[in-house]
Each structure stands twice: as C-alpha cells, then as structure tokens.
Amino acid sequence: MPDSPLTGIIATNAGATGSIANRPPTWRRLLPPTLFQSGTGGDTSGASWLVLLLFLGPALLVFATMTAYPMVRTVYDSFYTIDDPDKPQFIGLANYAQLVTDATFWRAVANTLIWSVAAPLLDVGIGLLLALCLYAKVPFTRFLRVAWFTPVLLSYVVVAIVWLWIYNYDWGIVNLGLRAVGLGFLASAWLGNPHIALASLIFIDVWKWAGFNMVVCLAALHSLPSEVLEAAELDNCGWGAKLRFVIVPLLRPTLLNLYILAFVAKMKVFDLVWIMTQGGPLWSTETVSTYVYKRAFAWNTFDLGYPATIASVWFAVVILTVLLLNRILRARDRVEF
C-alpha cells in the first residue's frame, strides 16, 4: 500500500470478555481471547479434515512459502554476509552493530517517522474537512466524491512523473503560479533543495490519499444518528463548536482507525521516493524502504545480509509501533467511554 487499504487493526482485539469466574490462565490473558475460539461459523457438524484442507490448504501453502518462510529467512540472513549467494558467511551480530552507527540508516528512520506521523494527520484532517463540505448537502455530491477519489487510483509511478513536472523549476505550475502572483522569490527547486524535498514529497502523498479518507469520513458521518446533529443545531451551536464537541468525538473510532492505517502504510513508503528523488538530495528524502532497496539491489557492494538486517529491525519497529498505538489509543477509549 501500499499503501493499500489496510484493515482495521483495532477490530481484532474486540473480543468477548469472559466472566471473572472462568478466566483463562495469565499467559492467555495477554492475547486476544478470540484467538482460542474455533470460529463463529454456523456449521458445527464438524467437517472432515480433508474438506478443510482442500479449502484452506492452498491459501496456507501460499502464506507459508511466500510470507512466513521469507520472513524467517530475512531474520536468518541478517546474521550473515551474503556477497556470494552460494556461500553466506556467518558474522553473528556484526550487521546489527554496524546498523547502530550507520548515520544514513538513522536519517532514513527519522525521515520515515516524520512522514508517518505528519502525513496521516494531514490525510485524515483534510479528509474530514472535505467530507464535512460534502455532508453539508451541496450539489453534485456524487460527482465530487468520484472526482476527489481519482488520485487514489493512480499508480505512484504516474503520480511521481506528473508531480516531477508540476514541481519543475522552469515551467512547473507551482513556480509559474508563484511568479504570476508576484511571489517569484518563493519559487524553488522543490525536490532539489534538501530542506524542503521531504515536505514536497509528503505534500504529494497527502494529495493522493486525502480523497480516500474523505470517503471513509463521509460514510461515517452518514451513519451518525441525525438527532444528535439536529440537537446541536437547535442549541445554536456554531460549526466550529459542532465539529469540536459533537462530530469529532462521535467519529473518534473511525478517525483513529484511519490514522493507524495511514501510519502503517507510510512506514512502507517506497515508490514515490524512488521515482522522484531516489532518496536524495543528501539523503534528505531517504526512507527505510529506499535504503533497503539501495543496499540490496542498487549499490555496487552486493551483500544481502546487511539490508536483511535493516528489514528485520524495521519489521520489529513496525510491529511494536502498531501494538503501542493500539494500546495507547484503546486505553484512552476505555477511560473515556
């Protein structure tokens, strides 16, 4: 998702909580209780294992060979130097030691985190505002919804190429526009200046995804009980207050969900950066994904062990972040409701 439409992480934890009398042992309580159920399906007759295997087997086989095995192998690789694929040399934790002092890696981590924190805020915020505009019963709602969603469908390659032109120093529309209104001194090499290149890329990312968040927010707005909004209307509640005290609190679960989804998606960001700046200038747009790719496939020093180390560390970071976000946000929900 690439940035893809991921699924609500929060949903998994929403399990039934048993009564205190028959609580499971401690280690089980650390995991969502639903994990130990044998399914919610209505077919309790107990189908033969052969049937289950035929239905589920192919999917599990694909998962085991193309997802689970590669994950394990990446972690395994991280303890080796693999310059010759036939003769990996075991080097213990040396790759990890090197990673700690690798300034480019830390730069990539910082850039990716800035991206993951800032872009979702803008995505969700702009998406919500756009959704509110459409919710205010304007004409052509259907058309606008479809038009605003278009950037979501364009591939990053297409988006990157078009925005390379939009940002073009001499004839890109951004600089032309600035010069036309007499702000020519603001015209910049949007991708060539290390201080603003990252922000320029994040801007494109927000442009691409705001429509997606708009659609989700709009659906959530339509599912709100209309009485609440009407009551706010009767109380002569202004738009700002209505937004702050009624709409945002009611939409909280949706907004949090969107934020987490976007956060995770941005931690993978690759295509846009690779096509537009390749991580430059001066590593100012390097992300973890582009750095892994560079070290594995685009540098002259061919070694698959070190990039595998970066990938393993990043994998751990992603998992921990998701768990942490889920924990923090859900804990707050529990206190408030």
Added chain:
Amino acid sequence: MRPFDLSRTLSRGGIMAILVAYTVFATFPFLWVGTMSLRTTTEIAYNHYAWPDPFHWAKFRTAWIDSAFSTYFANSATVVIGSVAVITLVGAAAAHCLARYRFPGNRLIYFILFSSIILPPQIVLIAIYQTLVEYNLYDTLWGLGLVYVSLQLPLTIYLLEGFFARIPQDLFDAAKVDGYGDFEIFFRLVLPVGMPAIATTVILNFILLWNEFLFAIVLISDDELRTLPVGIQQFMGDHFQDIGMIATGVMISVIPVIVVYAFFSEKLIQGMTAGALK
C-alpha cells in the same frame, strides 16, 4: 437579523469555494497529462499548458508499436489477470472455510493471515528475491504472479470472510437437506451469493496489482518481461526530455484503471474503504 444567518451564508459561499478549488487541485494533474499525451514534445516545450491542437492521436499508435508499451501492457495484463484469478478462487475458498466451519485453530489462522496485512513488504523482499532465484522463478512472470498472489491474499480473505460470515445459516441448512456436498455448497451457493463481495475484491486487487511497482522492479530484469509501471519508469529514464511521449505512455497505463473506475466507481470506492470502515 442575527449574525448567525450572515455567517451561515458566508460559510455556504466558503464551502462552495473550497469544493471548486479542491476539485481543480485533485483532477488538474491528471487532466494535464491527458492534454500532453495528445501533443508533441515540441508543442509542449513551446507552451506547457495549452489545449491539444490538433489532437495527435497517432502518438498512441507510436507508443504502442514503436516503443515497447504493447509488450509492457501485455505483461501487466497477463500477470495481473492471472494472479487475480488465483487470488479470487484460493481466497474465496479459504474465506468460506474460515467463515462457515468450526474447528480448532480457526481464529488463530484468521488472526495470523489478518496480521500479515500490515507487514512492510521490505521484510520479505530480499528473501523472496533469493528464493525465486533458487527456484529459477526470478525474472519470470510466473514468479512475479506468485508473489502478487501472496501479497493480496490476506486482504482478500479478510474482506470475503466478513461477507461470507453474514450469509444466513438457513441457506446452508436448506442446501444440505437438498443433498449438497461441501464443494457443491461452495461453488453453487457461496460463490453466487457472495458475488457482490467477490466482484469488489476482484476490482480492488486488479487496481492495486496493476499499479504495483516495488516487486516488479526487483523481480524482473528482462526488458521484454517488464510490467507497465516499471516500463514507464525505465522509458522516462531513457528519454527524459521526451515529455510528450512519456505522457502518452502514462495514459496507456492509466486507461484500464479509468475504464474500470468509470463502470465500477461505487464498487471500487466501497472495496478500497471497506477495510477502514470495518
């Protein structure tokens, strides 16, 4: 007159202004490429923002035949259609199994598949590359297709499981009374009844894989086997100045997506946002 009404009028006007401005902002880049795809590079260099005059439709023919875009297009179509077919069948079978049958480990399998949706692809990228090289699947469309199946399978199962689980049990009981076996139930009941959800995942997977870039660039090195996103990127690298022709290539890659979107916009929007909405 209370100030409330005035502010209401103002906010109405403000909203309309935002709507128009954002619509231009969201659609301008695409429309701009559309105009450039029908103009020659010389014309574009003269004025980057002019309406095509005349319309150079022949550029599409040139891009299609003289450049390798027909090859890229065929490769993309082969890989994407093939993997979407496999994803749909395998995913629907697994989703049906998880939604309908009770067996120990059901929810555990569901949870594991579901969690893998959030995996960053770079965690498997290097090992998949190694594995495909070892099994002589590197630089083949088969290998890329296999990876595509594994990429989209968890999300597909997740979306379909949610839908299949809501099919009333009565239907299944009735089918059993009629003597349907497990597989007849799947092919003659679940697939037809679940068709709306299946169609959604088909369209969704088609778009996402049609646009896929990272694995396509890592796992394919032969120019004859490149898919459209990588093909365009390479074309741009080689003909950096030829803006007109790049724009034509971009349009060729976007047209299938736009066609699908034109016919199924509601379904597509619904599919892409289904996960976020729960």
